[in-house]
Amino acid sequence: MARPSPRNSLGTMRTTLLGALWLIAFVVGAWGVALRLLHGHELANYGSYVVWGLWVAAYNYFSGLSAGAFLLSALIYVFGSKELEQIGKLALLVAVITLIMALLLIWLDLGHMERFYYVFTRPNFRSLMAWMVWLYTAYFVLLLAELYFALRADLARWSARDGWRRVVARLLLFGRRSLSQSAVQFDRTALRVLGSLGVPLAIAFPGGVGALFGTVLARPYWHTPLYPILFLTGALVSGGALMTAAVAFFWPKNDPKYTAIVQRLSMIVFLILLFDLILEWAEFSIPMWYGVGPEFELLQKVLFGPFWWVFWILHVLLGTLVPIAIFLTQRNKPLWLGVAGGLIAVTFMAVRLNIVVPGLIEPQLRGLEKAYHHEKLVFEYVPSLFEWQAVLFICALGFALFYLGKTLLPVMSVGGAEEGRR
Template identity: 30%
Template sequence: MTSTVERATAPVVASGPSSLAARNRRRLTLWFATLAGVMVATTWSVWLRLSQGMSVTDVTSQMPWGAWVAFYIFFVGLSAGAFLLSSLVYVFGMYQFERVGRAALLSAIISMGVALAFIGFDLGRFERGPSTLLHFHWSSPLSWEVRFYLLYIALLIAELTLAIRVQKRRMSVHKGHRWMRILGTIGVPLAIFGVHGGTGTIFAVVKARGMWFGGLFPVIFVVSAIVSGTALLLLVYYLQTRAVGRVPNVRLIRGMAAVLAAALGIDLGLTFYEFLVPILASEHHDLNIIGIQAFGPMWWSFWIVQLGLGMVIPFLVLVIPALKRRTELVVAASALVIVGILAVRFNIVVPPLLPPVIEGYPWNDYLPTPVEWGVSAFFISGGVLVYSLVSAWLPIHDPDPADEPEPLADRPTTQHAEEVTA
């Protein structure tokens, strides 16, 4: 005869680790299949771009940049922001964020790869890309930027390799953290001044375009990178933890939310001054672009998506005590921040290119074509798929058993606990 304890425990064991692992495998297979399906569905757009060139896009000699450049600076920002968050762990010793340290480094690598894919497809002649490495001019931001990118990617790969070796116990924690601190110390100024600050410099030196030219632009790029990278990692951590049936660590989420709130507050202040200074100076080039952003065809992207959904609402959620204690609202605010930063990138690229540089030329008009959206979906889903595959293969999200909550399926229900007590 089975005891009361055995009868009460049997259903829990049946739905324990083995069934949880089976559900996770099914979810993972479905996730891989969905991403692969998106890539297959958008392969035709990639082929059209490769076979017909830039004629399948809405960019012209007068409107040289569009959606792909916006996505390029968006993913460069995600990469730099994710790496800077990992630096809080490995450089500044804030080991309460170590659970997302490996995910931050992998996100930085994948985001950088996606960014380079976008800017590569935006080039009219692919074969001329390597010429930026063969020829160098000290006054060209692009010449410096390409070399910074290579150093940055190599540093990210080295640091992620060390982090994985530490997680697999193939290297002592002390030695691994020491080397990661060295690499991170080199990488922080490289990410700030070279990678995303350098990307902002490419725009900031263009004197003919309003709202680009100026010393504040690279700083804005760096701060928005921290905002987007922190929001991305918070969202990835929460979704991945829930997907495998675990309880997200509330302290970790609140710590990341505090970093996000601080960065977002600084970003709001910089945005205020970005528009206040040209308005007070009555600089007609900048005022023209501000008018296009605020009252032109993309007004909704500026007021609703960038400022409203992407900045003001998430900031209020993250600073109001009654709201920031609710994990689901914090995660939703992070998702809104990512969407808002994407709108920022489009508002940076498109409006300043609409007015003609030479007086008398017609105004430009731009709307991404289905091919541009298809290629964008291909690269983004491809990046997510690569991240998911690497995460499944390497211990990117593996928790430390001592401090990670147990799986939901392993936790006894209230009814079970009462029966065992009885």
Template identity: 25%
Template sequence: MAETREAVIGRELAIAPSKANTWLALIFGLIFAVGTAVGIYGFIAGHEHVFGITREVPWGVLISTYVFFVVTSTGLCLTSSIGHVFGVKSLMPIASRSVFLAIATILSGFAVIAFELENPWRMAIYNIISPNLTSNIWWMGTLYGAYLFFMLVEFALLKMGHHRKAGLAGLMGVIAGVAAHSNLGAVFGLVGAKEFWHGPYMPIYFIASAMMSGGAAIIFFTWLAYKVNGWEIDAKTRKALEVTGKIYALLLAIVMFFTTWKIIAGLAGQPPGKYEATMALIAGPYAFNFWFFEIGLGLVLPFVVILAVKARNIPAMAIVSGLALLSIFVMRYDLVVVGQIVPHYEGLGIVDMPHLYHYSPTFLEWLVVLGGFGLCGMLFFMGERLFRGHLDEH
């Protein structure tokens, strides 16, 4: 039997966002404002004076943060599409929040990359008037623009109740997201001069790790929304999170497989460039990042916990998912930086050529990164307030 209008209004009032939700939106908004101010200062003072990047290591923490956000966004899109696009009804209760989070994370990624580029407005202008169809980066920008457009259309249609049309827009978003994200993997995988990145598996790895990130984000942010606002998770949402937890565990196993063979490929036969980078990752200056964050907190811990609780303990899964998101951020940082630290002529005995280049983000770089997370957090909590917990009135 359909709910009466009074019943729907009463249910909406019963889960009105808390004051804590509003305060958190304001706090994250302030963090975003600080990061924006630092990013604008970088345009004025010059990136070489504000950020820690060099000619030898031109891609730093802002690039890895951009990768983190767009990977998470694509993962949210792909995971949520299993429900309302491909008809798996058990996942439909998380669709609206997941699509909104996909929009929030892609916008946060765009904000960070805008401050990393010295002239971001040129990208928008010349993307249209002077397209380079042979450039992976041109395709990345174009496809992610299309992806954002379809996500916005899909979310608007969901809120208007046009679920069939929203499913079609979501399908277009999935196609654009997969194309954009596999292309992002190709930006790294097709760089022959950087052996640590080079290889045909990178686009596939990016898609698998994106869905892993999306699963973790859905579990953590859904639980966080209910926790902050003092709501009780209803049976349908709980079931959706349990199914998401099982999907997340499967993707963790897949990424473990990819990671294992990535290390083996970097060590077997000591391939020049790839071997030095791999050793720096597993037994060098980035070993703690790799073993503690990437492997321990990012893969093993959530996999073991989800199996132990049989994907039924939502708080336990949410906590390990939050830790995994932190670890995935470190994973993206290691991927971007370690791929650049091996000198191109390393091992040839060139005078004054270091064994590994050094990169360390500056304090101002970290503020821009925090600004990106501030934007994401602000949009998330604003969404919870504006859309009253993303109620599915159907």
């Protein structure tokens, strides 16, 4: 074997470094999850008044990424973009993984984790939370089914090969190994049916999460009819941006369509981002116009309070202005477009935090904050280290699942008419 070229050794170094970083994140994160299982919510900084914190925000964030990635793939189908059709499978994988991340995190947030299934055995369909759980369960099942039919033809081809691919393929095929015209046709029909079921479901799911907050009459900050729509566009922006980054960084660069795909994706994200900004402008400017009232005071805190930088630096600067500048000036550099997508996707967490937390930091009755003293009875909130650790674990898990998925499954197979998603 030839000596490794400098380029190769650089690649090895990068892999080692990333692997080491991942391991640290995983271990530190797992320690946090162990603390959660051992000590419950004792170490968390959310309390009896600010009852939802980082985990609920991150749950909204991850579930939004999932719905966004899925809807993007569905939009591609609706508008029949041949160029983008190939990324459908990758979008499904990302949607499944981010949904798993979201569900694990919200499970940790429950006071009684072992009772999660009560939502299925004794649901209250008046509650939007019950609706949300039923919707994402249906959505999850649908995603898995879609992924199966999208990958089946490729897997069937793998099952004829040797080595680990054969094992993976045989494990996942459930016996349907045929590559006949009719079998492949059946996959396509199944995908089309599931896809059309999936679109309303993937719209209802983030919309339902928005309604979960929007219907809370007691919280003027949340109580806005715009929320279901804002959650939907938010999901599309963040999920689309994540897909842009995933394709830009992980798609085979030798695919002749690589640059075109990334450009097309980033253009879609750019347009939805602009639309999202209009909604956000409405959301902020209307309640602020009078300059009085509880909503005004909370928005004032979001914009100019101690955590002003979450809005201005993370969301406006890094999550909006910088990506827009990149979209406008670096249109021919797919990696830069990927960076822009990554920036939007990562900083969207700031938007989710600015939805959940400010809604809870104002006492419902003036003076309540001083009525009875305990650290769990305060109207302030900064996530504790332990809460970040759990989120870190979920992220490490998500990256691991993504890596495994893209290595073990034919989600990025290029070309071949019958390999397209639909």
